[in-house]
Amino acid sequence: MNKINIGLIGYGVVGSGVAKMLLKRKSFIKNKYHTEFSIKTLCDRSLGKKDTKNLTHTKFTKNYLDIINDPEIDVVVELIGGMNPAKKIAQQTLQNGKHLITANKELMANAGQELFALAQKKSVSIYYESAVGAGIPIIQTLSEGVVGNQFTGLFGIINGTCNYILTEMTKSNLSFDQALKSAQEKGYAESDPTLDINGMDSAHKLAILVSLAFGKFIKIKDIYTEGITHISHDDIEQAEKLDLSIKLLAIAKMTDDKIEARVHPTLISKEHPLAAINSIYNALYLNADPLGDVLLSGEGAGQMAAASGVVSDLINLAGKGQNAHLWSNLSDENKKLKTRKIDDIESKFYLRFMASDKPGVLAKITGVLGRAGIGINSVTQKQHHQTSTVPVIMLTDYSTEKKLRSALNTIHKMPVVKAKPVAIRMEKLW
Amino acid sequence: MNKINIGLIGYGVVGSGVAKMLLKRKSFIKNKYHTEFSIKTLCDRSLGKKDTKNLTHTKFTKNYLDIINDPEIDVVVELIGGMNPAKKIAQQTLQNGKHLITANKELMANAGQELFALAQKKSVSIYYESAVGAGIPIIQTLSEGVVGNQFTGLFGIINGTCNYILTEMTKSNLSFDQALKSAQEKGYAESDPTLDINGMDSAHKLAILVSLAFGKFIKIKDIYTEGITHISHDDIEQAEKLDLSIKLLAIAKMTDDKIEARVHPTLISKEHPLAAINSIYNALYLNADPLGDVLLSGEGAGQMAAASGVVSDLINLAGKGQNAHLWSNLSDENKKLKTRKIDDIESKFYLRFMASDKPGVLAKITGVLGRAGIGINSVTQKQHHQTSTVPVIMLTDYSTEKKLRSALNTIHKMPVVKAKPVAIRMEKLW
Numbered sequence: 001m002n003k004i005n006i007g008l009i010g011y012g013v014v015g016s017g018v019a020k021m022l023l024k025r026k027s028f029i030k031n032k033y034h035t036e037f038s039i040k041t042l043c044d045r046s047l048g049k050k051d052t053k054n055l056t057h058t059k060f061t062k063n064y065l066d067i068i069n070d071p072e073i074d075v076v077v078e079l080i081g082g083m084n085p086a087k088k089i090a091q092q093t094l095q096n097g098k099h100l101i102t103a104n105k106e107l108m109a110n111a112g113q114e115l116f117a118l119a120q121k122k123s124v125s126i127y128y129e130s131a132v133g134a135g136i137p138i139i140q141t142l143s144e145g146v147v148g149n150q151f152t153g154l155f156g157i158i159n160g161t162c163n164y165i166l167t168e169m170t171k172s173n174l175s176f177d178q179a180l181k182s183a184q185e186k187g188y189a190e191s192d193p194t195l196d197i198n199g200m201d202s203a204h205k206l207a208i209l210v211s212l213a214f215g216k217f218i219k220i221k222d223i224y225t226e227g228i229t230h231i232s233h234d235d236i237e238q239a240e241k242l243d244l245s246i247k248l249l250a251i252a253k254m255t256d257d258k259i260e261a262r263v264h265p266t267l268i269s270k271e272h273p274l275a276a277i278n279s280i281y282n283a284l285y286l287n288a289d290p291l292g293d294v295l296l297s298g299e300g301a302g303q304m305a306a307a308s309g310v311v312s313d314l315i316n317l318a319g320k321g322q323n324a325h326l327w328s329n330l331s332d333e334n335k336k337l338k339t340r341k342i343d344d345i346e347s348k349f350y351l352r353f354m355a356s357d358k359p360g361v362l363a364k365i366t367g368v369l370g371r372a373g374i375g376i377n378s379v380t381q382k383q384h385h386q387t388s389t390v391p392v393i394m395l396t397d398y399s400t401e402k403k404l405r406s407a408l409n410t411i412h413k414m415p416v417v418k419a420k421p422v423a424i425r426m427e428k429l430w
Numbered sequence: 431m432n433k434i435n436i437g438l439i440g441y442g443v444v445g446s447g448v449a450k451m452l453l454k455r456k457s458f459i460k461n462k463y464h465t466e467f468s469i470k471t472l473c474d475r476s477l478g479k480k481d482t483k484n485l486t487h488t489k490f491t492k493n494y495l496d497i498i499n500d501p502e503i504d505v506v507v508e509l510i511g512g513m514n515p516a517k518k519i520a521q522q523t524l525q526n527g528k529h530l531i532t533a534n535k536e537l538m539a540n541a542g543q544e545l546f547a548l549a550q551k552k553s554v555s556i557y558y559e560s561a562v563g564a565g566i567p568i569i570q571t572l573s574e575g576v577v578g579n580q581f582t583g584l585f586g587i588i589n590g591t592c593n594y595i596l597t598e599m600t601k602s603n604l605s606f607d608q609a610l611k612s613a614q615e616k617g618y619a620e621s622d623p624t625l626d627i628n629g630m631d632s633a634h635k636l637a638i639l640v641s642l643a644f645g646k647f648i649k650i651k652d653i654y655t656e657g658i659t660h661i662s663h664d665d666i667e668q669a670e671k672l673d674l675s676i677k678l679l680a681i682a683k684m685t686d687d688k689i690e691a692r693v694h695p696t697l698i699s700k701e702h703p704l705a706a707i708n709s710i711y712n713a714l715y716l717n718a719d720p721l722g723d724v725l726l727s728g729e730g731a732g733q734m735a736a737a738s739g740v741v742s743d744l745i746n747l748a749g750k751g752q753n754a755h756l757w758s759n760l761s762d763e764n765k766k767l768k769t770r771k772i773d774d775i776e777s778k779f780y781l782r783f784m785a786s787d788k789p790g791v792l793a794k795i796t797g798v799l800g801r802a803g804i805g806i807n808s809v810t811q812k813q814h815h816q817t818s819t820v821p822v823i824m825l826t827d828y829s830t831e832k833k834l835r836s837a838l839n840t841i842h843k844m845p846v847v848k849a850k851p852v853a854i855r856m857e858k859l860w
Contacts, residue, residue: 021578025580029578031764032757136721137571141571141575144574146565146567147463147741147742147746148738148741149565150458215462273706273707276703290735291564291565291728291735291738292729292734293728293729294727295725295728296724296726297724298721298723298724304721305720305721305722311578312575312576312577312578315578315757319755319756319757321754324750
């Protein structure tokens with residue numbers, strides 16, 4: 001029997017889920033994996049308020065050094081999130097020769113490279129399955145499941161809050177605000193949902209996926225990031241009519257030794273498997289050569305889904321032994337790869353202008369696009385009653401971002417255009 | 431740099447794909463995984479007919495003992511399929527302390543348990559990702575990706591030929607024979623497609639999945655297996671009308687310490703993600719506790735998809751080191767678990783009777799079902815022109831197989847019923 005002592009730092013939703021799962025699955029894990037896990041010490045800054053009565057053999061502390069400096073602890077499970085003090089905890093854990101398990105996407109996105117180097121120096125491993133898509137084995141699939149393949153593209157629905165909101169706007173006909181409120185009531189969104197709905201949460205996760213898929217650490221600031229707050233009901237309705245779905249996608253592609261990485265609402269065909277990933281479900285769609293396209297999906301959020309990823313990490317740590325080399329712990333990066341700037345990326349666009357309902361408006365807008373060399377594939381002017389402003393919807397041919405942005409700025413300044421034009425990229429996934 | 435000598439046995443479609451991929455990815459694998467693979471010796475019984483000009487540093491033989499007895503070979507890749515001589519090759523490989531990589535589902539389904547025991551005794555590993563779903567990381571996901579979870583159900587589309595045929599029957603309106611012919615023309619079906627269309631190929635793969643998911647080795651004869659040859663165009667059409675899809679599913683469930691395992695055409699909701707898995711794509715849908723439902727899909731057949739799984743196995747072998755313990759190499763089984771007989775399984779059924787177009791026929795059929803205690807939820811009698819026989823479609827409430835079979839036997843004997851009644855199980859997947 002393999003015995004592993006855990007130091008658990010952070011006893012919030014996920015931390016208490018891990019403790020619950022280890023207790024419930026104790027004999028299952030013993031029988032199947034010949035391993036006994038014990039939470040030797042738990043560190044949490046507001047211990048008094050938490051229910052820890054099931055942790056009968058655990059020591060409690062508010063000082064994480066009690067865990068990190070304990071020679072009997074084999075692995076530190078960090079579940080507090082954020083950079084500070086998580087980064088210090090991670091560094092000291094590795095420095096002291098202990099393995100690290102974390103669900104902290106911000107930490108891994110921003111400090112992954114230096115933590116991997118430290119882990120390698122100290123011959124320990126970092127497991128971080130729950131940092132992307134909770135317990136869905138996304139990290140595992142990229143780093144071990146389909147190794148030997150080269151990836152050309154990846155497309156992720158990796159924020160459950162946004163996917164829930166967009167699904168509710170589509171299926172239940174809710175406005176953005178109503179859908180957000182529903183997400184908060186069901187516990188799918190934080191009381192401050194900013195990092196979810198502005199796309200930053202997806203950007204952190206995308207940085208991790210890019211490092212695994214392309215062997216390159218990119219900075220968060222190099223990921224073009226756009227949230228879902230500007231998506232209106234008109235857009236959802238138009239998408240439906242065009243047999244398209246709007247999804248917040250995290251996209252990365254590699255062409256000609258350049259990587260592009262971006263997070264934004266994206267129109268995709270309703271026939272594509274990603275269009276069927278609804279509500280809080282997450283998914284990753286991978287273009288792998290020579291395997292072909294692979295789809296992986298499941299519940300990407302929630303206490304037990306996240307706890308499940310952490311427990312998988314623990315069992316894999318036990319199975320691989322203390323000296324395994326993990327492909328997910330990148331020791332060097334591909335320095336030849338450059339990032340492609342958003343300005344240079346070409347897409348087809350869905351455009352929505354809120355314009356005065358007057359003759360000649362359409363001609364003015366299409367004139368600007370035409371002079372910029374942006375082809376238009378279709379135009380729809382929606383009839384609104386009781387208002388003098390109507391949505392005008394256009395689908396463009398391929399255009400660079402730069403050209404399109406400049407044309408939209410010109411159009412925005414026209415007096416007949418009443419709001420900031422909305423542009424949603426369209427992506428052909430196969 | 432890690433150097434690994436391969437002995438490759440079998441140079442058919444998959445074997446030559448592996449050689450091609452190792453050559454094409456040579457520097458990629460060196461850079462990313464710090465490993466150099468070399469095919470030291472190739473064994474194939476019809477070497478003369480094959481194009482081996484790219485294998486410049488490889489020795490050729492028709493005697494597999496030249497590989498198995500070579501102390502310089504670290505791993506044997508067996509890609510000949512079938513039981514004989516594959517089983518002997520596998521046994522001698524392990525006996526001689528070499529690792530085994532195989533894509534042989536029949537071998538792993540029938541002899542997995544004894545091969546794992548031998549591997550454990552000799553401290554070597556067996557990798558078999560390509561035995562199910564080619565390079566889609568299904569084995570990896572079940573044995574490492576979502577460990578710590580208990581599985582309650584699994585639903586697989588794991589035969590590309592059948593999925594292609596059913597998709598073509600639905601989307602291109604082909605008959606079974608036309609769709610099979612199309613599959614053969616495209617290279618998706620063997621010239622003798624028996625093992626695919628009668629469900630046996632899926633049954634072998636299901637036995638492997640059951641051992642991984644439930645820790646129990648079941649015999650092929652304990653898997654109720656039914657192919658797709660009896661599915662007619664009437665059934666496809668009716669399914670469409672009911673918003674259902676017909677898929678050949680491999681199903682395993684565990685309830686009350688009993689496992690049920692079966693392969694048969696199944697009607698599922700068009701809204702379920704598995705209904706969107708079309709053509710030669712394969713998929714596995716898993717009910718995992720506490721993670722929730724997980725879907726994994728991709729191309730489940732074809733030269734490079736299968737080769738990709740074998741190359742992943744090679745890289746993982748290199749990464750895990752020679753002494754890793756693989757959770758996929760089960761050393762003991764859960765003896766408490768029993769298998770549930772098909773007779774005792776309850777399903778809702780879609781029934782089709784080809785009956786004389788005469789008054790009173792419906793009453794006779796429903797009478798038999800009623801006396802057997804089988805509830806009927808709906809009846810549709812299709813109008814056929816120019817024939818005196820019409821299809822009568824019924825949807826039943828839950829019934830055990832035993833009760834239903836007995837009622838169908840009685841109905842089949844009625845003079846007004848012109849062909850063997852067709853029964854397709856309906857499965858509620860979520």
